[in-house]
Amino acid sequence: MTRNKRIGVFDSGFGGLHVLRSIVRALPHYDYLYLGDTARAPYGDRPQETIYSYTKQAVDFLFKQDCGLVIIACNTSSSEALRKIQDEYGSKKKVLGVLIPAAEVAVQKTKNKRIGIIATRSTVASKKFVRELTKLDPHLHIFQKACPLLVPLVESGEQNSKITEAILRRYLKPLLSKKIDTLILGCTHYGILEKKIRHIIGPSVTIVSEATVVPKKLEQYLAKHVEIEKTLGKHSGIHFFTTDRTDRFQILGSKLFGKKIRVEKAVID
Incomplete structure (x- = not known):
């Protein structure tokens, strides 16, 4: 069993930071990785197949970054892509939505x-x-x-x-x-x-x-799925990635997350 995995949180842009902030406040001891696809946001007016493609690329990136569980915080992705992605990964990799x-x-x-x-x-x-x-x-x-x-x-x-x-x-x-x-x-x-x-x-x-609902539901999910919870790192580490300019994400992201963050550039394909 591989340990020290992260909880991945994906959103099309900055909105998921509001959810992540609430999750971290409720469950501060876990390790997290956030990805905002700000270079291609917003997703809301894009065709369904494009939304699926972008979301799948983001989820793949998070699993490659050693996430043991991925939360799709974007409702557009949850409505248009989540079920198909869950079916493709099967029981091996857990992908959750917020809808x-x-x-x-x-x-x-x-x-x-x-x-x-x-x-x-x-x-x-x-x-x-x-x-x-x-x-x-x-x-x-x-x-x-x-x-x-x-x-x-x-x-x-x-x-x-x-x-x-x-x-x-x-x-x-x-x-x-x-x-x-x-x-x-x-x-x-x-x-x-x-x-x-x-x-x-x-x-x-x-x-x-x-932002209020997801932390409680995540806590319940981890309590129920002990086999996943045991694999998660508990060092209170948080890493932030963006597909766009890191300086822009760091400025606005710090305001939305409530404290200064450091951001890395993600290349997803």
Whole structure:
């Protein structure tokens, strides 16, 4: 049994750093490796086959970097590529997504069975959230809204601008008109905007953010799969990789992760 493996976390860009930060806070003793495919972000408007190809390349990279477990933090990749990648790897290599855990929590939280979802165009078009939610409760009323402008705004560091708030209000208004009581942030980038979203929607709507959901689900998964947990390194080490300029990633990534990070260039193919 090979030990000292890392937990790999992949996202199309910076959004997964918000999830990783929460995971590290909850499970600080493990070793982690983060990969952001910032050179090719955003994924949300790309064809399904391209999303699969990029995601598979990223997952392959993480396993080559000695990861014992990979979490696809990108919802677009989770909806468009995860199942196929899991089938290809089989039981030998574990690849997890973030979409189903978020759906499970949303079903637990809703009182009036009216759930809103904001996500990328690809995630909305895939109807993956709708399928997973209705599997859990066929009586739900589900309302989706594609938000294509949000990822580019976060990736450019504009998450605190007045323009971002105005765009958020435009995206959220039709969902609020449906009287939802639960809102799924169906893209890891949107968790970075959670405070702004909360300000707009008010206190009565429950927000389901993967930054909150994933750490708990990961802890439960590792407790259940002791054979994987035993292989993981426990030195509190974190390595960061980007497919784009490391200086840009280091500046914005440090802000989003909450402390200064060092970034290496990843070459994936």
